[in-house]
Amino acid sequence: xxxxxxxxxxxxxxxxxxxxxxxxxxxxxxxxxxxxxxxxxxxxxxxxxxxxxxxxxxxxxxxxxxxxxxxxxxxxxxxxxxxxxxxx
Amino acid sequence: xxxxxxxxxxxxxxxxxxxxxxxxxxxxxxxxxxxxxxxxxxxxxxxxxxxxxxxxxxxxxxxxxxxxxxxxxxxxxxxxxxxxxxxxxxxxxxxxxxxxxxxxxxxxxxxxxxxxxxxxxxxxxxxxxxxxxxxxxxxxxxxxxxxxxxxxxxxxxxxxxxxxxxxxxxxxxxxxxxxxxxxxxxxxxxxxxxxxxxxxxxxxxxxxxxxxxxxxxxxxxxxxxxxxxxxxxxxxxxxxxxxxxxxxxxxxxxxxxxxxxxxxxxxxxxxxxxxxxxxxxxxxxxxxxxxxxxxxxxxxxxxxxxxxxxxxxxxxxxxxxxxxxxxxxxxxxxxxxxxxxxxxxxxxxxxxxxxxxxxxxxxxxxxxxxxxxxxxxxxxxxxxxxxxxxxxxxxxxxxxxxxxxxxxxxxxxxxxxxxxxxxxxxxxxxxxxxxxxxxxxxxxxxxxxxxxxxxxxxxxxxxxxxxxxxxxxxxxxxxxxxxxxxxxxxxxxxxxxxxxxxxxxxxxxxxxxxxxxxxxxxxxxxxxxxxxxxxxxxxxxxxxxxxxxxxxxxxxxxxxxxxxxxxxxxxxxxxxxxxxxxxxxxxxxxxxxxxxxxxxxxxxxxxxxxxxxxxxxxxxxxxxxxxxxxxxxxxxxxxxxxxxxxxxxxxxxxxxxxxxxxxxxxxxxxxxxxxxxxxxxxxxxxxxxxxxxxxxxxxxxxxxxxxxxxxxxxxxxxxxxxxxxxxxxxxxxxxxxxxxxxxxxxxxxxxxxxxxxxxxxxxxxxxxxxxxxxxxxxxxxxxxxxxxxxxxxxxxxxxxxxxxxxxxxxxxxxxxxxxxxxxxxxxxxxxxxxxxxxxxxxxxxxxxxxxxx
Numbered sequence: 001x002x003x004x005x006x007x008x009x010x011x012x013x014x015x016x017x018x019x020x021x022x023x024x025x026x027x028x029x030x031x032x033x034x035x036x037x038x039x040x041x042x043x044x045x046x047x048x049x050x051x052x053x054x055x056x057x058x059x060x061x062x063x064x065x066x067x068x069x070x071x072x073x074x075x076x077x078x079x080x081x082x083x084x085x086x087x088x
Numbered sequence: 089x090x091x092x093x094x095x096x097x098x099x100x101x102x103x104x105x106x107x108x109x110x111x112x113x114x115x116x117x118x119x120x121x122x123x124x125x126x127x128x129x130x131x132x133x134x135x136x137x138x139x140x141x142x143x144x145x146x147x148x149x150x151x152x153x154x155x156x157x158x159x160x161x162x163x164x165x166x167x168x169x170x171x172x173x174x175x176x177x178x179x180x181x182x183x184x185x186x187x188x189x190x191x192x193x194x195x196x197x198x199x200x201x202x203x204x205x206x207x208x209x210x211x212x213x214x215x216x217x218x219x220x221x222x223x224x225x226x227x228x229x230x231x232x233x234x235x236x237x238x239x240x241x242x243x244x245x246x247x248x249x250x251x252x253x254x255x256x257x258x259x260x261x262x263x264x265x266x267x268x269x270x271x272x273x274x275x276x277x278x279x280x281x282x283x284x285x286x287x288x289x290x291x292x293x294x295x296x297x298x299x300x301x302x303x304x305x306x307x308x309x310x311x312x313x314x315x316x317x318x319x320x321x322x323x324x325x326x327x328x329x330x331x332x333x334x335x336x337x338x339x340x341x342x343x344x345x346x347x348x349x350x351x352x353x354x355x356x357x358x359x360x361x362x363x364x365x366x367x368x369x370x371x372x373x374x375x376x377x378x379x380x381x382x383x384x385x386x387x388x389x390x391x392x393x394x395x396x397x398x399x400x401x402x403x404x405x406x407x408x409x410x411x412x413x414x415x416x417x418x419x420x421x422x423x424x425x426x427x428x429x430x431x432x433x434x435x436x437x438x439x440x441x442x443x444x445x446x447x448x449x450x451x452x453x454x455x456x457x458x459x460x461x462x463x464x465x466x467x468x469x470x471x472x473x474x475x476x477x478x479x480x481x482x483x484x485x486x487x488x489x490x491x492x493x494x495x496x497x498x499x500x501x502x503x504x505x506x507x508x509x510x511x512x513x514x515x516x517x518x519x520x521x522x523x524x525x526x527x528x529x530x531x532x533x534x535x536x537x538x539x540x541x542x543x544x545x546x547x548x549x550x551x552x553x554x555x556x557x558x559x560x561x562x563x564x565x566x567x568x569x570x571x572x573x574x575x576x577x578x579x580x581x582x583x584x585x586x587x588x589x590x591x592x593x594x595x596x597x598x599x600x601x602x603x604x605x606x607x608x609x610x611x612x613x614x615x616x617x618x619x620x621x622x623x624x625x626x627x628x629x630x631x632x633x634x635x636x637x638x639x640x641x642x643x644x645x646x647x648x649x650x651x652x653x654x655x656x657x658x659x660x661x662x663x664x665x666x667x668x669x670x671x672x673x674x675x676x677x678x679x680x681x682x683x684x685x686x687x688x689x690x691x692x693x694x695x696x697x698x699x700x701x702x703x704x705x706x707x708x709x710x711x712x713x714x715x716x717x718x719x720x721x722x723x724x725x726x727x728x729x730x731x732x733x734x735x736x737x738x739x740x741x742x743x744x745x746x747x748x749x750x751x752x753x754x755x756x757x758x759x760x761x762x763x764x765x766x767x768x769x770x771x772x773x774x775x776x777x778x779x780x781x782x783x784x785x786x787x788x789x790x791x792x793x794x795x796x797x798x799x800x801x802x803x804x805x806x807x808x809x810x811x812x813x814x815x816x817x818x819x820x821x822x823x824x825x826x827x828x829x830x831x832x833x834x835x836x837x838x839x840x841x842x843x844x845x846x847x848x849x850x851x852x853x854x855x856x857x858x859x860x861x862x863x864x865x866x867x868x869x870x871x872x873x874x875x876x877x878x879x880x881x882x883x884x885x886x887x888x889x890x891x892x893x894x895x896x897x898x899x900x901x902x903x904x905x906x907x908x909x910x911x912x913x914x915x916x917x918x919x920x921x922x923x924x925x926x927x928x929x930x931x932x933x934x935x936x937x938x939x940x941x
Contacts, residue, residue, distance in 0.1 A: 007608035033091045034469065034491050041495035045636075046557060049503075050609070052635060053561045055684065056628040057606035059691020061703040063594035064577060064618030071586050074617070075579040078571070 003058050011050050019043025092469055092491050094654075095482055096424040098459035098923070103419040104449040106439075110408070110417045113438030113448055114401050114926075115176040120434050121927025124422040124460060128409040137406040142179075145186065146399035152189040153392055156384050159196060163378065165385045171530075174390055176397035176928075185394065192384055199377045206370050207307035213363050214304060215272045215315070216343045220356045222298040222317040223270050223345055267328055268321045273340035275299060275314040281338045285320065288330055294321040319345075393932060400931045420453070422460055422923065459484050462923035467525075469494065471544045479908045480918025487651050489912055496640065498547065500906055502554035503636065504845035504899040507853060509566035510892050511555025518549030532936075551900075561610040562846075566887070567854040569613035576603040577614040591619060596703075597692035604694065622847070629843040631683045631709075637839025637910070638676045641832070644914030645669050651915055663763030667756035668828060668914075674753040675717070676836050678746075682709045685738050705734035712738075716746040760825040765817045827913075835910045841902050849895050856886055 020043070023036040066074070075081040105113050117123050129137065160167060177185065273281060278297060285293055296319050303312040318340070320331055335342055346352050409418040423431060428450070435448045461482050465473045472490045475497070482488050505511065521528060522545050533539060541548065563569040580600040581592065594601045594614075606612070615621050645668050652660040686709055693702035715721070721736075721743055737743065864872075864879025912918070 004605040004608075011609075030091055030464075031466070033093060034494070037491050038495050041492065041499075045495065045499045048635070048639075049499075049558065049561055049632070052632045053610050053628070054606055054608075055687040056631065057612060058687060060596040060602070060624075061690065061692070061706055062620065062624060063596045063602065064614045064624075065591055065593040065620040066614075066618055067591045068586055068589065070617050071579055071581065071592060074575075074614075075581075075586075078575055079579050081579065 003054075007054070011047065011054075015043040015047035015050075019047070092463055092465065092473070092488055094485050094488055095461040095463050095920070096426065096923075097485070098422050098462060099425050099428075100453045100455045100457070100459070101421050101423045101428075102451040102453050103421060103435075104411075104451075105408075105417045105419065106444050106446045106448070107415055107417060109439045109442040109444035109446070109448060110405060111179055111401060112442035113435050114404050115397070116434040116438040116441075117431065118176065118397065118400060118404070118926055118928040118931075120430065121925045121929055122424060122427045122431060124923055124925050125404055125407050126420045126422070127407045128418070128420060129407070138410065139402040139405050142182075142402040143399060143406070145182065146395055146402065149186060149189050149395045150392075150399070152193045153388060153395060155193060156189075156196065156381075157388055157392075159200075160381050160385050160388065163381055165378075165381050167385050167388055169389050172390070173928075174394055176401055177394050179398075182398060185391065189391070192380065195380055196377070199373060199380065203370070203373045203377065204307050206366060206373060207305065210363065210366050210370060211304060211307055212341070212343075213359055213366065215300075215317075215341065217356065217359050217363065218300045219270050219272065219317050219343050219345060220352055220359065222300075223319050224349075224352065225298065226296050226319055227349070266321050266323055268319055268345075269328075269331060269335065269342055270317070270319045270345040271335060271340045271342035272300070272315050272317055273335075273338060275316045277338050277340075278316055278318075281318075281334070281340070284334055284338070285331065288334060289322065289327055292322065292327060293331060295319070296321075392935075396932055396935050397928055400926070400928060404926055424462055424464075458920065460923040461486075461920035463488060463490070468546050471547045472497065474543070475547075475904065475907070476912075477922070479912065480916075481920045481922045483917045483920040485654070486917060486920070487647050487654075487915060489647070489907070489916055492643070492647075493907060494550070496911070497903055497907060498550035498554040499558075500636070500640075500842065501551045501899050501903040502558040503632070503842045504902060505551070505555045505849060505896060506558035506562040506846055507564045507566065507849065507891075508556045508559030509564075510853070510887070510896075511552050511557075511559050513552070513888065513892050514548060514896065515552025515556060518545055518547075518552050521545035522549050551896075562850070563611040563613055563616065564850055564853070567616075567850065567857045569611070569616035571613040573608055575612055575614045576605065576607050577601060577612060578603070593620070595692075597694040597696075599694060602692070604692075622851075625850075626843070626847065629846055630840060633839050633842035634676075634836065635680050635683065636842065637836055638672070638680050640839070640906070640911055641835060641914060642669070642672055642677065644911045645672060648915030659764050659767055663767065664760060664824075667759040667763070671753050671756045671760075671829065672832055674749040676832065678749055679709070679713050679836075682712060682738065689738060699733045700735060707736055707738065712736075717750055719747060719750070757825060757829055760828065761821060765814065765821055768817060769814065831913060835913075838910055839906065841906070845899055845902055849891070849899070852895065853887070853891050856883065856891065860886065 019040045023039045026032050026035045026039070134140070157167075282295055282297075285295055297316050298318075299316050300314070303314050305311070306313050322328060322331055332342070346355060405417065407419070410416075411418055432450060435450065439447055461484055463473055463482075469490060472494050473488075476482070476488070476490045476493060502511065505514075521542055525545070528542060533542075559565060560570075577594055578601055579594075580598075586592070596602045611625075615624055618624070645665070648668075649661065649665050652658075652665055686706060690701050690703070690706035693699055699705065860879060860883045864876040864883070867873075867875045
């Protein structure tokens, strides 16, 4: 299964802080409840949104279909592969 | 807890005010703005109420102030708006105010009247001046051309020259002598006038006319009008009367015009000196008027506030009852329970101010009426509450959806609007409005569209913020991607493979091409470049739409549980909430679960060891779900299984488990349909045995009311409901059940709009980039720079106009629908009525906005 632990832990931890830890430290006052709800909902929605995107790519059933030019550009810019273009 | 989750607890109060203190107390309450008075004399005609006289006086004062304001505006004098808020003056000060306004109004009217008379004089003199000047030309021509051979006039008298306004015509005379009249007429009437003269006099008169170049001011309306001088020659008395009648009919003003050149010159001199005199007088009058208005302009806003406050107080006092002794006024009002202390304090202040010795009495009253719904909002929550109230004001003490809407609304919007670039634009606009809040609010614009944007500034701000996040996940910035971590897809083809194929599809199971772990944040940038991008994104976006939709709906149903618990509606929990949640979880949350299972269990078969979970064997979630509901197992379905290794099931025992889920979910329908009515029938039967009605289970009697009335005993509210017709309960429950069951299906599908709009938005911005921006970027040379500049302007305009504004509006409306229909239908009744406190602030704002229209 193609998942890497690090990003999952990192983002879960990040949104966990927002959604679980921060609500505890909201200052007392009339708006405490609202702020807590806001933080929890933000953290939950954003985390789930990230997670869905991550999981959708976790086990790709199809690969990207790329045109010749794009492949050449990707090879040059992203993979630093040099093709000798004079060779036919 | 004074927060937004439920509306404030309200109580009905009775207020006894001493007659003398009533005015001051009500004034204090108006400043506070926390009390809603009820009309205690609804049958009394508005003209028969106690303080009609005072209200009328206020109306009169307001009228005078409006007159003053109009005059001030006419002169373009700036009105000083210090923004100060004077307290309502004492009733005895009203007389002073009235006197001041009366004096000002009279002075102004007098000045205006004088000015008008002076102006009329001035106009006449100017016209006369022009006549003298123009006719001179005519006479000169006549002398040279010899048209008028004889114009003797024996009856000419010296005194006629100076009589203005009178007809200075000669009496006419002998057959041979020509008479003439001179006057001034509006320029546009000349053609008709000429035709009329010709026809009526059969061509026997001679008309000359000349235009006055400079426009003249009409004293009654103040408009600038163009006029012409005319002179008519004729012969004989009969014609003279006819000509004069025609002049009268055309509203021409006739002026005396002496015939002898010397007299004319003398008269012109006289006219000039008089014009000069008049000018000085007119200047002085204008100065005086200006002084009066400037003095008034300093105070006028202040006076408006005072008068409107007095009027509001007397209007409120008209709602009160007089007690028998006439010494006391009795009022009834809705009051937030938390603010009773503050109100008591305000009343005490009012009593002290009026010098009355008897303190006012505020009594809580018991009532069965539904109290008004009062949500205490601040500038941040106000916009969100307005979105909810636009659908319907919450019933009293019902769960208020707005605290959750604050986040879910911008989030669902952002799912549709996901683009970091467009989100940033929106975020900056919202942020600017939030930062410049105070100066912008002080401007008080009349522009309706701007006011809508400004009122929703926090909504726009959050929508922008969330759109930036979802855009980051979609990896879309103006339809381009960021490559922060470097794509996890690699190119490992050799050159000849690339060169011989038009396009190639990377293989996810090849470790050379795919790193076997996903891109850590959002979409891999490679998808932006892929030709099969939409196929991949559609499957992803459809899934998240359903996932978030089902969770949103479940959340709504759970909020319903809190409502049932708060109002102690036990049967509603057992016969509505539980079957509802089972139905939703067993069918639709299971669908969501299937999606996650598919994501986890099926993938690229990189080792070649597990083809059953390879890309070719992954079953469609949708088909699986449809088969599940129809109780169709894969063996019956017509589709031939490609390879024997593939199994239609994602896990062992799926078929049986799914059938069980569907059976239980379907059983929930009769549970919802008959549970509550049958239990009510059962309870009623039981009550026939025991006479005391202790089991009023469906009592809408709120706990809040119980708490308010300490001694009046248990309310007998449940009694009436017993007589409620049983069939009505069945029908109601039937409608409710059908609505929920069909709703769950259609609402789940409705959330697919998240996918549809998101797809449309992404495609539109990509098309815009490819069609417009790309053509600019591909230009070369220095001319390319200029073309790019123009192309960028075009692209930027379209981006803001179509993608941010129009698409933003469309996504906003769809989000609004998702909240109103799909979310709130699960728990929200919205049958309440809003709390409308007696508040000077609201009254003054309303008055100001109506006058500014």
